[in-house]
Each structure stands twice: as structure tokens, then as C-alpha cells.
Amino acid sequence: MTARLVLTAQPLTPEAFAPFGDVIAARGAADPINQGMGGRCNDLAQVDVTADGGRAAISVIRCIPEPLPIELRLMERHPLGSQCFIPLSGQRYVVVVAPAGSPPALADLRAFVCASHQGINYHRGVWHHPMLALDRECEFAEFHRAGPGTNCDEATLPGPVVVQLTG
Amino acid sequence: MTARLVLTAQPLTPEAFAPFGDVIAARGAADPINQGMGGRCNDLAQVDVTADGGRAAISVIRCIPEPLPIELRLMERHPLGSQCFIPLSGQRYVVVVAPAGSPPALADLRAFVCASHQGINYHRGVWHHPMLALDRECEFAEFHRAGPGTNCDEATLPGPVVVQLTG
Numbered sequence: 522m523t524a525r526l527v528l529t530a531q532p533l534t535p536e537a538f539a540p541f542g543d544v545i546a547a548r549g550a551a552d553p554i555n556q557g558m559g560g561r562c563n564d565l566a567q568v569d570v571t572a573d574g575g576r577a578a579i580s581v582i583r584c585i586p587e588p589l590p591i592e593l594r595l596m597e598r599h600p601l602g603s604q605c606f607i608p609l610s611g612q613r614y615v616v617v618v619a620p621a622g623s624p625p626a627l628a629d630l631r632a633f634v635c636a637s638h639q640g641i642n643y644h645r646g647v648w649h650h651p652m653l654a655l656d657r658e659c660e661f662a663e664f665h666r667a668g669p670g671t672n673c674d675e676a677t678l679p680g681p682v683v684v685q686l687t688g
Numbered sequence: 689m690t691a692r693l694v695l696t697a698q699p700l701t702p703e704a705f706a707p708f709g710d711v712i713a714a715r716g717a718a719d720p721i722n723q724g725m726g727g728r729c730n731d732l733a734q735v736d737v738t739a740d741g742g743r744a745a746i747s748v749i750r751c752i753p754e755p756l757p758i759e760l761r762l763m764e765r766h767p768l769g770s771q772c773f774i775p776l777s778g779q780r781y782v783v784v785v786a787p788a789g790s791p792p793a794l795a796d797l798r799a800f801v802c803a804s805h806q807g808i809n810y811h812r813g814v815w816h817h818p819m820l821a822l823d824r825e826c827e828f829a830e831f832h833r834a835g836p837g838t839n840c841d842e843a844t845l846p847g848p849v850v851v852q853l854t855g
Contacts, residue, residue, distance in 0.1 A: 546776070547748045547827050555818035556761050559751040564834060566746040577744040579733040579772060579809065579831065581714045584726040594723050605746060607829045609713070609805045611778030638776045640829050642746060651722035660714050662774045662807050664746065664831050667731060 525681040527590065530615050530632035533639055541618040541631070541647045543567060545607060545640030566642040568664070569603040575668035581609065582661050584654035590683035593617060596625055596648040596676045602666025606652060607640035610659035614652065615684060621646035624676035632684045648676065653684070692848040694757065697782050697799035700806055708785040708798070708814045710734060712774060712807030733809040735831070736770040742835035748776065749828050751821035757850040760784060763792055763815040763843045769833025773819060774807035777826035781819065782851060788813035791843035799851045815843065820851070 531537060535544040543566035551560025570577045596619060608614060617632045619625030625648050635641060642664075643649050652661065666672060698704060702711040710733035718727025737744045763786060775781060784799045786792030792815050802808060809831075810816050819828065833839060 543746075545746055545748060545829050547750050551750055554749060555751070558754065558818065559749055559821075561750075561830075562748045564745050564747055568744045568746055570744055571738075577735045577737055577831070578731050579710075579712055579735055579807075580731055581712060581729045582721060582726055583714050583718055583728075584722070587725065605831075607774045607776065607807075609774065609807070611804060637778060638827060640746075640774075640776070651725065654726075660805060662712050662829075663728075664744075664772075 525683060526627050528630055528632040528682060528684045530634040530684055530686050533633040533635040538633060540620060542644045543642040545605065545642060546638055566605060567603060567644055569645045570666035572601045573670045575602055575666040578665055578667035580663045582652065582663055584652050584659055586654040586657055590685040591653055593650055593678055593682040595678060596650055598646050598648045598674050599672045600646055600674060601670055601672040603642055603645050605640060605642035605664040606661040608637050609662055611637045612656060612659040613637055614654055616641055617650035617684060619648040627679055627682065630682065634686055692850060693794050695797055695799040695849060695851045697801040697851055697853050700800040700802040705800060707787060709811045710809040712772065712809060713805055733772060734770060734811055736812045737833035739768045740837045742769055742833040745832055745834035747830045747832065749819065749830055751819050751826055753821040753824055757852040758820055760817055760845055760849040760851065762845060763817055765813050765815045765841050766839045767813055767841060768837055768839040770809055770812050772807060772809035772831040773828040775804050776829055778804045779823060779826040780804055781821055783808055784817035784851060786815040794846055794849065797849065801853055
């Protein structure tokens with residue numbers, strides 16, 4: 522019998538998320554813009570959407586919240602492009618990721634709890650669980666590849682996994 | 689002497705904003721996704737970022753709030769690409785736009801107040817005022833063109849203009 526893995530979601534930081542993608546949030550010194558009324562943190566993500574005739578597209582997803590601890594269902598990856606989500610409902614959320622490559626082993630999984638002012642950009646091919654909402658129904662803007670070809674692979678998890686927020 | 693124009697910002701809707709760009713928010717029927725735990729409103733915007741060797745990029749801007757009524761400063765346009773802003777701080781904001789083409793006359797200007805769950809995508813060449821924050825310092829994720837060439841034109845306003853929220 523396979524024991525159930527309990528993953529504890531860590532706070533999202535650019536450094537911890539770097540093996541999987543980019544954090545979209547202001548950081549460091551911002552270049553002045555808008556006649557002194559603002560600043561800009563430029564080019565924060567590896568946007569990779571043009572493979573095999575792809576183009577950049579913008580969609581919106583709605584997510585139904587899931588009770589903690591969350592039972593994971595499967596992992597997916599997009600072999601042809603990066604994928605970015607920005608929260609639109611002022612809500613925190615959870616992402617579960619594993620490195621690009623072979624379908625993930627349980628030991629490869631990492632979970633992050635993301636604040637409402639943070640977006641994430643999965644690098645092309647990075648395994649990730651479908652988006653996990655926590656507190657209420659919420660929406661995300663999605664910046665992604667559109668175009669020909671099959672751009673979603675799924676992998677079953679090798680055993681039962683749940684995510685919690687604190688150890 | 690030129691009289692001061694007072695623009696009243698209207699609530700942002702996809703229909704009213706259509707001459708200038710796209711509204712990024714859930715609408716209509718969503719396609720089921722994520723094993724029944726969500727839905728997707730697909731391909732909501734004209735993303736136009738590849739002209740003259742351009743590529744898609746993601747940045748973050750910070751905006752200092754401005755007191756109402758807001759005195760407009762200038763208009764700008766991006767001749768080489770579309771530009772999308774998604775609020776990251778759960779805040780409302782104001783956009784001022786005018787149709788692509790010749791530098792705007794005062795009669796061409798339109799102002800919209802946008803809710804915290806709405807993003808906007810300016811179509812390539814559409815004149816717009818630099819982003820206007822209202823209530824507090826706030827941040828936006830920006831999906832935009834990066835690449836060679838000069839991608840920002842500015843135009844002075846033909847007379848003094850202020851924006852207010854209600855008539």
C-alpha cells in the first residue's frame with residue numbers, strides 16, 4: 522500500500538520558484554515611468570509561445586475553491602509553450618509543480634502558496650497541477666500560447682498526495 | 689483661452705471599450721477545465737506583439753495614486769504592439785483613450801473606470817493616457833511587446849483636460 526504524501530505549501534518567492542518558472546510581482550528598483558507617477562520592473566518572465574506556429578493569447582479562467590487538505594488529481598505540462606496566471610479576484614492560491622522532463626515522482630513535487638499580488642509563469646514543459654483556488658471562486662488572467670499542435674500532456678501521480686498550508 | 693474639458697469616466701464594459709481594445713474578465717459561457725473544477729473564457733484579446741522582430745514580454749508597473757479630478761498630462765501610443773494591463777493590487781483604476789490615428793482632439797477622448805477584476809488590452813496604435821491609479825499605490829502586470837524599434841509616440845493634449853468619476 523502506498524502511503525499518502527502530505528505536501529506543505531511554501532510561500533512563493535522568485536528564488537524558490539526559479540526551477541519551475543517566474544514570479545510576476547514588483548521587485549527591486551523600478552525604472553521611472555509615467556512622468557514620475559510610477560515605476561516599471563521590466564521583462565520579468567521567460568515568455569515562450571512561438572514554437573510550431575504558436576502565438577501569444579490572453580484568456581481568463583474561473584476556479585472553484587477546494588477544501589484543505591487538497592487531494593491532488595494529476596499533473597500536466599505544456600510542451601509547446603510557457604503559461605502565465607495573474608489573479609483577478611484579489612485572492613491567494615496554491616500551485617504544485619515538478620521539473621520539466623519525465624513524469625514526476627512524488628519526491629519531485631513542490632507546492633507554493635501564492636499571494637494575491639503575485640502571478641506565476643510556468644516555463645515550457647514544467648509539470649504543474651491544475652490551478653488550485655482556496656477561499657472562494659476566483660478568476661485568473663492567463664497569458665499563454667495558442668496555435669496548432671497538442672500542447673497539453675497529462676501524467677497520473679504515482680500515489681496519493683494532498684497539499685496543506687502549514688506543517 | 690481654452691476652456692477646461694471635464695471628462696467623466698464611465699464604467700468599463702467590453703462593448704464600450706471595443707473601439708480601443710479588449711476587456712480581460714470572465715464573460716459568457718466558460719469551457720469546462722481542470723476535471724470539472726473550473727472554466728475557461730478563451731482568447732479574449734487581440735495580442736499583437738510580433739511586428740518588426742517583436743516578442744511577447746511580461747513586466748510589472750507600480751503607480752502612484754492621483755487625486756480626483758485628475759489633470760491629464762499627455763497621450764501615448766505604441767505603434768508596434770498591443771499592451772495589456774492586469775491589476776495586481778485588487779484596485780480600481782482609470783484609463784483614458786482615443787482612437788488610433790492622428791493625435792487626438794479633445795472630442796476624441798473617452799475615460800473609463802475599471803474594476804479590480806478587469807484587465808484591459810490596448811490595441812496597437814490606440815492613444816491612451818499613462819495608467820491612472822486612484823485610491824492607493826498599486827501594481828499591474830503588463831503583457832506587452834518587447835523588441836527593436838521605437839514603440840512609444842507621445843502627443844500633447846490640445847487643451848486642459850481633467851477626469852472625474854461622476855457627472
